[in-house]
Amino acid sequence: MNFIEKLNMAVEKNRSLVCVGLDTSPELIPPGMSVFDFNKAIIDATADLVCAYKPNLAFYEAQGEKGLEALYRTVQYVPKAIPVIGDAKRGDIGNTSEAYEKALFEQIGFDAATINPYLGFDAVEPFLKNKDKFAFILCRTSNKGAADFQSLLCQYEGKMRPLYEVVALKANQWNTNHNVGLVVGATYPEELKNIRQTHPDMVFLIPGVGAQGGDLKLAVNYGIDKNRRGIVINSSRQIIYASHGTDFALAARRATHTLRDEINKHLTEVRG
């Protein structure tokens, strides 16, 4: 089963387009609790409400070697029916990207990963060779600095287009194995709308709702494809840190439930 099949099954079963970002920092979880035990409790509390999980590797690497152990255990703990996206934003020259591909897909066992396009095709290609795995290429990221380069108007095939559009066009060309998607932040709804119009069939990973302030309704309206799918809406801090007390897992469940239902409500409004 490839990533998209697994994703769509989880979307159907849990009636959810929510991805929970497992960006766990030891200093933000209940004292004395291990990162793995925290993640385990979050997963136990939310696994029937999500379509995917997405740990960001930075938070585990920041904890040193024991952080990596917690990451490995977390990915193994996620129920097999729910895909896990490694938010890694890797990308390097060909032989080095091959090593990253091995790290993310074979060693850690992610079903998909986020990839940085700056180095071009040979940096992305190793992540596409296994048709069961999936690469979300950074297109328009959710952060303030995204405009620094991604909004630059570039000459491409005789037209002036913002860089993020060129990235989307190239990513679409690279999608011969049907395993390329795009990262498009909810904080830039017009850009999201624009990219969806040009790429009706690509799957978008959408960060930026919640703590980053992206508009959920616009993200759903502008992001979904004609089959009422094609978006994976990530929330990290708003869910896993919904409470800093011992009731964190229940609070995470409530926050996930609320987000799932809000997305589904917006879906009904759009296509009702």
Added chain:
Amino acid sequence: MNFIEKLNMAVEKNRSLVCVGLDTSPELIPPGMSVFDFNKAIIDATADLVCAYKPNLAFYEAQGEKGLEALYRTVQYVPKAIPVIGDAKRGDIGNTSEAYEKALFEQIGFDAATINPYLGFDAVEPFLKNKDKFAFILCRTSNKGAADFQSLLCQYEGKMRPLYEVVALKANQWNTNHNVGLVVGATYPEELKNIRQTHPDMVFLIPGVGAQGGDLKLAVNYGIDKNRRGIVINSSRQIIYASHGTDFALAARRATHTLRDEINKHLTEVRG
């Protein structure tokens, strides 16, 4: 002592602009030897001939948890007088880049790291706050696919410039703590020349000589600054895999020696 002071002292003491890339893969080293023991032997054999070491994290991550342990031990083993550059190509939204900064500079203990600029300033900023540490921003990478995006002509401050030039201009603006450099591949000598002309004072990390086929003479000619410095020339595979036999350390020493002397010869020719 900051990175540049440490680098310049190693450059002087060892009369060397060579950085050895410790991109160690278990399947390419003598059977039965550990990755750390291999790196230790390479470091012992070359520490008087280099100005820096540069492990690329991909090769350690590809080995799973034990690879990370080998990386940590390797960085600790490098003599304190020689700076270690973490080739990580990281870059994420602000709070996530902070976590990567902690991972690279505090946990692993690198003196410098390579950073991907695609996400813009807030992705780079966390790596610049500690004035003793240093960030090499990817500008023009050494690989074939580099042209896909880095060569696109972009509108910037009223002029059309290739994206890599805009990255260099922005990186220079971000260099208020004097701890920003650029990655410019030896495989693109004209671009290297161009960037050096615009940025006479920035330090360049230059990959792409050796296995990737970059022209060493042009890299030196076009790369060096007015003080006959400002370049760190990396070679990985050509040095660490100079021999696949048990004489690998001696062969690495010879290859490093040769590269150092060739660079110094080209330096003499340029500025006689």
